[in-house]
Amino acid sequence: MKVLKFGGKSLANGKGILTVVDIIEDKVKKGEQIAVVLSARGNTTDELENILENAKDNLSYVEQLEAFKKYQVSDFVNVDFVNEFETLDKLFEGVSLLGDYSKRIKDQVLSQGEVLSAKLITQLLQEKNINANFTDSRSLIITDAQFGDAQPLDKLSKDNVIDHFKKHNGTTVNIVTGFIAANAKNETTTLGRNGSNYTASLLANYLEADELQNFTHVDGIYTANPDLVQDAIKIEKLSFSEANELAYFGANILHAKTIIPLIEKGIPLRILNTFDHKNDGTLITSKSSEKGIKSLSVLENVALINLEGRGLLGKAGVDARIFRALAHKNISVSIISQGSSERGIGFIVDADQAKEAKLVLEQEFEADFHKQDVSVISIEKEVSVISIIGQDLSTFHKPYNALIKNQIIPLLFNNTVTGKNVSLVVQKAQLHRALNVIHGEIFEISKKINLAVFGHGLVGGTLIDQILKSAKQIEKRKKIKLNVFAVANSKKVLLEKNGIDVDWENKVKEVGEPYQLKDIVNYANDNHLENLIAVDNTASQDFTNNYLDLIAHGFDLVSSNKVANTLSFDFYKQLRSALEQNQKQYLYETNVGAGLPLIDTIKLLHLSGENITRIKGVFSGSLSYLFNTFSQEDRLFSEVLQEAIDKGFTEPDPREDLCGNDVGRKLLILARELDLSNEFVDVNIHNLIPENLRKGEATEFLNSLSALDSVYQKVKEQQKPNHVLRYIGDLWGDLSQEKGTLDVKLISVPQSSALGQVKGSDSIFEIYTESYGDQPIVIQGAGAGSAVTARGVFGDILRLTEKR
Structure with a gap:
């Protein structure tokens, strides 16, 4: 014989209930001997409980009750529910008159659902000519008198079950009510929430069934609740002990007591999907073929109680007093953790028992309050428990660190005696994100990195296209899933929880919405997005004002915008302090040298204690192209400048390049990497624009480029033989002091020198150190271009994912 159990969602009106009938009919036609255990249909139990509360509070409930009855009858014209409906009418009327109800009355009400x-x-x-027999489990399962969570009396119950199935056997299909039972006085009791599973396992035990098949709305047991973790994986096999851990720690597909009756008789349990006949589900037996972490379970509807006091330090018996006092009121403690100082003890109880637990403990520790040994007993209700079944403490640092980096601070944690299960208490608002963070870390599936890209011009747009093109390959090679959930310009944002696609640019225009930064932060929070990175591809100082807010809300930063690193030194320090405080990272390799590994090299040298004495080089790819070409070719300066503009090497208004501020900012960034406290006003900048052309509209300047010819032709002609012009940044002086000397200037260098041999739009940097003496470290390569810069930003993003 097989015992089949169907859950409430499987029995909902419509496709659900018709599918259940088809499954039973199919098994009967195949000659299988079965017994069927049923839960209440759909949300019946919750609805009955809600009506009961309204009746107790003397609120209108009749309309709600009529809607409930209508759903139960639905289109089933021949069904007779007169007795059940009359029972409910009387019970609710009595509760309404009394303004209260007992657990005994509640059991009577809820039992009608099954x-x-x-x-x-x-x-x-x-109606399909199947020999089905309605079986009220109150005539089978006999329990103690603990209403709401009754315990079966095994011998009586087993005898009743065996006798009943002897009378109704052969071709008979017994349709048994789950969840409900009766005590010795024949009063209705219930087996606790999800108790229908318990009913089914008891029947399987008493009847020594070949298998218990639990039909639900999911394909089996997953590594986490798939409603909360999109990447959850179905577990093919579990052992009884593993399943028992999952049940105890909140796996809502199992009742905590379901497994024990099955273990006694070695009866396999299979979790199946009512709506997917092809899926084999999850099989639970005495042995498991797999090792390691099995699943994440969640306990909700719990509360954290904290007992704190200086007098607890070194005092024996405090834990015993807590457990004794709570046990006296039948209050169960599921998790307890004590601080190393013994000044605080935290533990988890059911949410509906929290107030009573606090009152009990206040009475128990009344004398300790007077002596000020205990200072406070508090309740924190908005919490949830995550249990990592099979987690070894030796690797627990990985998920724990990942939580911290996502600004999820566990309120309490402990591990079992075996050291194979770890439980964490987190804020309920952080549950969803915490589950995704832990799951991605411990099951070695693709780690999801959620990106918000600000600015989608040449660099930003190229970056987005690079990410979309490379995402699948990166996921395959590195198990990193890059998900661009937000693309924003200064006016609109496109938000896509599961990531934008190749048509993102049109969608920004068509469905993008006006926004403030808080809208993106709230969207990430509302959708429980983890591993957040904000990518700044703007050139806006205004946007850098958002950096501190982004950090505070859990974002790491990647930026091609060099403004933030060149604002006041006070802001520079404030930004670093915020990063350290929130354990966030800020990468900006493209701030100097586009995609060249300059900043990383300088950081490593400085961190290793190498004394850097000078940094000199061609910092601007735009100006590199301009002076390389002008020095080599017999052409007018204005002609070469116009060519650079046409090729997109300069800003639309080339004065932004020619003024030298961009090179000055880059030089200042490098100075600050050496812990120098220079400000931008300390940079000595040679402005390449004649004073009379520095103001006015860009169009006016573009029409006056020829005015530059005589100035720079003269400079060119005054050079020594075999020399070329280079516009450089130079950081020098005693760099061990608080500030260095920063010069941005046009110089003439030998054509044979390293600076003189730079071609095209390349940048070059010479790093002088004590160890390397007169021979500098030279870094040279493409120093401009949207593709190169975007690739550098992409590299920073990937470096961040590795650090995570």
């Missing part, structure tokens, strides 16, 4: 479900399925099967 009765209605079983009677309906029995009738639908009989």
Whole structure:
């Protein structure tokens, strides 16, 4: 015999209930001997509980009750629910008159859900000429008198079950009500929430069934709740002990007591999907073929109670007093953790027992309060428990560190005696994100990195296209899933939780919405997005004002915008302090040298204690092209400048390049990497624009380029033989002091020198150190271009993912 159990979602009106009937009919036609255990249909139990509360509070409930009845009857014209509906009418009327109800009355109310479900399925099967027999489990399962969470009396219950199935056997399909039972006085009791699973396992035990098949709305047991973790993986096999851990620690597909009756008889349990007949589900047996972490389970509807006091230090028996006092009121503690100083003890109880638990402990520790040994007993209700089943403490640092980096600070954690299960208490608002962070870390699936890209001009747009083109290959090679969930310009943002596609540019125009930064932050929070990175491809000082907010809300930063690093030194220090405080990273390799590994090299040299004495080079790819070409070719300066403009090497207004501020900012960034406290006003900049052309509209300047010819032709002609012009940045002086000397200037260098041999739009940097003496470290390569810069930003993003 097989015992089949169907959950509430499987029995909902429409496709659900019809599919259940089809499954039972199919098994009967195949000659299988089965017994069927049913939950209440759909949200029946919750609805009955809600109506009960309204009746107690003397609120209008009649309309809600009529809607409930209508759903139960639905289109099933021949069903007779007169007795059940009359029972509910009387019970609710009595509760309304008294303004209260007992647990005994509540059990009577809730029991009607399973009765209605079983009677309906029995009738639908009989209409198909199947020998179905309605079986009220109150005549089978006998319990103690603990209403709401009754414990079965095994011998009586087993005898009743065996006797009943002897009378109703052969071709009979017994349709049994789950969840409900009766005590010795024949009063209705219930087996606790999700108790229908318990009913099914008891029947399987008593009847020594070949298998218990639990039909639900999912394909089996997953590594995490798939409703909360999109990347959850179905587990093919589990052992009883593993399943028991999952059940105890909140796996809502199992009841905590379901596994024990099955272990006693070695009866396999298979979790199946009512709506997917092809799926084999998850099989739970005495052995498991797999090792390691099995699943993440969640306990909700719990509260954290903290007991704190200086007098707890070194005092024996505090834990015993807590457990004794709570046990006296039947309050169970699921998790407890004590600080190393013993000044604080935290533990988890059911949320509906939290107030009573606090009151009990206040009474128990009344004398300790007077002596000020105990200072406070507090309740924190908005919490959830995540249990990592199979987690070894030796590798627990990985998920723990990942949580911290996502600004999720566990309130409490402990591990079991075996050291194979770890439980964390987190804020309920952080549950969803915490699950995704932990799951991605411990199951070695692709780690999801959620990117918000600000600015989608030449660099930003190229970056987005590079990410979309490379994403699948990166996921395959590195198990890193790059998900661009936000693309924003100064006016609009496109938000896509699961990532933008190749048509992103049109979508920004067509469906992008006006926004403030808080809208993107709220979107990330509302959708529980983890591993957040904000990518700044703007050139805006205004946007850098958002950096501190982004860091505070859990974003790492990647930026091609060099403004933030060149604002006041006070802001520079404030930004670094915020990064350290929030354990965030800020990468900006493209701030100097586009995609060249300059900043990383300088950081490593400086960190290793190497004394850098000078940094000199051609910092601007635009000006590199301008003076390389002008020095080599017999052409007018204005002609070469116009060519650079036409090729997109300069800004639309080339004065932004020619004024030298861009090179000055880059030089200042390098100075600050050496812990120098220079400000931008300390940079001595040779402005290449004649004073009379520095103001006015860009169009006026562009029409006056010829005015530059005589100036620079003269400079060119005054050079020594075999020399060329280079516009350089030079950081020098005693760099061990608070400030260095920063010069940005046009110089003439020998054509044979390293600076003189630079070609095209390349940049070159010479790094002089004590160890290397007169021979500098030279870094040279493409110093401009949207593709090169975008690739550098992309590299920073990937470096950040590795650090995570």
